[in-house]
Amino acid sequence: MQSYHIFSDCALINGAIYFGLSVLCVFIIMAFAGLSVVAERKVCAYIQGRWGPNRTAIAVVEDIPFVGNFLKKNGLMQLAADGLKFLLKEDPLPKHVKKIWYMLAPVMALAPVLIVAGVIPFGVYWQDGRAYPVSIANIDISLLVALAVGGLGVYGAIMAGWSSNSKYPYLGAMRAAAQVISYELAMGLSVLPVILMASYNGVSALSIFEIAKMQSGDVWLCMLQPLSALIFLVALFAETNRLPFDMAESETDFVSGYHTEYGSFKFGLFFVGEYGHVVVGSALFIALFLGGWDPLPGCDWPSSWGIVSTLLSVATFLVKVAFMVVFFIWIRWTVPRFRNDQVMTLGWKCLVPLAALNFVAYLIYTSIA
Amino acid sequence: MAIIVERKRLSFWERTYLPQILSGLYITLKNFFAPKVTLEYPDQQPVIPQGYRGAPVLVCDSDGRHKCVSCQLCEFVCPSKAIKVTPSAIPEDSQYAFIEKGPADFQIDMSRCIYCGLCQEACPEQAIFMGSEFSINAYTRAGLVRHKDDLYKIGGVVPDKIMKWQKIKEREAK
Numbered sequence: 001m002q003s004y005h006i007f008s009d010c011a012l013i014n015g016a017i018y019f020g021l022s023v024l025c026v027f028i029i030m031a032f033a034g035l036s037v038v039a040e041r042k043v044c045a046y047i048q049g050r051w052g053p054n055r056t057a058i059a060v061v062e063d064i065p066f067v068g069n070f071l072k073k074n075g076l077m078q079l080a081a082d083g084l085k086f087l088l089k090e091d092p093l094p095k096h097v098k099k100i101w102y103m104l105a106p107v108m109a110l111a112p113v114l115i116v117a118g119v120i121p122f123g124v125y126w127q128d129g130r131a132y133p134v135s136i137a138n139i140d141i142s143l144l145v146a147l148a149v150g151g152l153g154v155y156g157a158i159m160a161g162w163s164s165n166s167k168y169p170y171l172g173a174m175r176a177a178a179q180v181i182s183y184e185l186a187m188g189l190s191v192l193p194v195i196l197m198a199s200y201n202g203v204s205a206l207s208i209f210e211i212a213k214m215q216s217g218d219v220w221l222c223m224l225q226p227l228s229a230l231i232f233l234v235a236l237f238a239e240t241n242r243l244p245f246d247m248a249e250s251e252t253d254f255v256s257g258y259h260t261e262y263g264s265f266k267f268g269l270f271f272v273g274e275y276g277h278v279v280v281g282s283a284l285f286i287a288l289f290l291g292g293w294d295p296l297p298g299c300d301w302p303s304s305w306g307i308v309s310t311l312l313s314v315a316t317f318l319v320k321v322a323f324m325v326v327f328f329i330w331i332r333w334t335v336p337r338f339r340n341d342q343v344m345t346l347g348w349k350c351l352v353p354l355a356a357l358n359f360v361a362y363l364i365y366t367s368i369a
Numbered sequence: 370m371a372i373i374v375e376r377k378r379l380s381f382w383e384r385t386y387l388p389q390i391l392s393g394l395y396i397t398l399k400n401f402f403a404p405k406v407t408l409e410y411p412d413q414q415p416v417i418p419q420g421y422r423g424a425p426v427l428v429c430d431s432d433g434r435h436k437c438v439s440c441q442l443c444e445f446v447c448p449s450k451a452i453k454v455t456p457s458a459i460p461e462d463s464q465y466a467f468i469e470k471g472p473a474d475f476q477i478d479m480s481r482c483i484y485c486g487l488c489q490e491a492c493p494e495q496a497i498f499m500g501s502e503f504s505i506n507a508y509t510r511a512g513l514v515r516h517k518d519d520l521y522k523i524g525g526v527v528p529d530k531i532m533k534w535q536k537i538k539e540r541e542a543k
């Protein structure tokens with residue numbers, strides 16, 4: 001089975017195109033991460049009755065009619081200022097850290113996110129009557145890759161906490177590790193019914209694309225498997241270290257958690273990594289449970305429109321990701337954070353058994369039906 | 370006596386915590402679209418309430434007479450030594466020459482002033498008032514020191530009911 005698209009007969013050109021696409025994919029994820037930082041500040045401000053960043057302006061851009069004002073009022077030029085600040089600030093290397101791991105940790109926090117982005121199907125295109133995902137790599141076990149590599153992100157936090165050689169980062173890292181272990185389990189268990197369902201439908205059950213395609217023009221999986229979707233979503237919040245589960249950072253008790261000792265660009269990488277994780281996590285959730293690139297349940301972009309449908313599907317997917325990111329932010333500014341023991345209780349005593357029960361219940365249901 | 374508070378038994382849905390999250394989301398959503406309370410300060414100016422005590426300034430009476438007689442009481446009372454009065458005679462040809470003294474220069478160092486209002490209280494002539502100005506900026510320290518002319522300009526006119534000096538003048542004329 002041909003699992004990836006061949007643009008040209010020449011392997012070199014093909015490789016070059018794939019390289020270009022990968023860069024584009026990284027660029028899109030980065031852009032989304034940057035925009036979610038702005039969205040975070042804006043949404044939180046609006047919820048708290050403030051305006052948020054609306055004064056930062058770049059001299060020439062500001063004077064463009066309409067656009068300039070739009071960018072300024074929506075804090076989009078603040079993004080440039082933030083980015084520049086991270087780039088230009090002094091990059092201190094504390095004396096007491098373990099240097100190699102200390103330097104490696106931010107990379108470790110960001111890299112898994114970008115790798116996972118490679119298997120996310122951002123849309124669909126058709127060739128010779130067959131559908132292919134708009135993704136860098138179309139592999140049959142993309143769901144496994146996404147779960148496994150996505151879970152690696154926590155190594156960034158652990159490395160950072162360990163190598164920082166100071167107490168708060170260390171505690172933050174330990175909590176991150178404990179949290180990821182417990183919620184990874186719940187997450188894995190919660191997708192089992194989905195995988196089972198996909199395999200009953202006779203599709204390659206471990207491929208995100210196939211699962212998404214299964215929902216295309218049909219009901220979405222979040223309606224068929226609401227409990228799975230809920231557990232997956234909660235686990236996703238924990239995985240991405242977002243409030244109400246920000247045990248690893250918890251400014252209230254650990255200064256800033258595992259990246260306390262970091263500054264400037266290295267901190268920026270952690271920051272982008274965190275938001276990148278949110279973006280990729282949202283994309284995963286959408287592909288698995290929210291109908292992928294379908295605009296509404298039960299209606300999809302017809303394959304007869306060809307390239308137009310492809311573009312529309314990608315656009316739909318990205319819009320959904322944007323909504324999902326806003327939902328993440330919305331939750332963050334609504335739900336107060338849990339204590340560590342509450343997080344553990346919720347994970348081990350609630351989500352894991354519930355996910356297992358859900359799976360067993362689905363098994364029984366399908367074997368009877 | 371200890372009071373035992375009866376804890377309400379939570380229903381199943383309440384214990385799942387989900388309805389609370391949903392209602393919380395609804396509240397934050399309402400707030401999201403609610404009008405913002407932020408005053409966009411340099412673009413919008415706040416409404417200064419009556420009786421606001423901002424920066425101390427000098428005032429004239431309704432005849433346009435500079436009220437300060439440079440008695441220096443404010444200078445003595447000022448706890449942060451922000452005021453510096455340079456007394457001098459009022460020029461012979463002025464119609465107010467009989468008052469004898471007026472400041473040649475009157476400096477208030479706004480980088481020292483603590484807005485305590487003691488100068489206003491101490492002044493026997495009601496010549497110094499706490500104005501309504503609240504935002505005082507300058508690029509240099511010297512820029513924060515205000516001089517007599519500026520102080521009178523900002524202070525403007527405060528109508529004087531008693532007109533003490535006019536009465537004294539009339540009495541002397543008789």
Ligand code: SF4
Pocket residue numbers: 425443446447448449450451452477481482483484485486487488489
């Ligand atoms: S308000 Fe207080 S500190 Fe300021 S000038 Fe008057 S007496 Fe001095």
Ligand code: SF4
Pocket residue numbers: 436437438439440441442443444454491492493494495496497
């Ligand atoms: S402002 Fe009042 S207290 Fe100060 S010198 Fe003038 S008259 Fe005297």
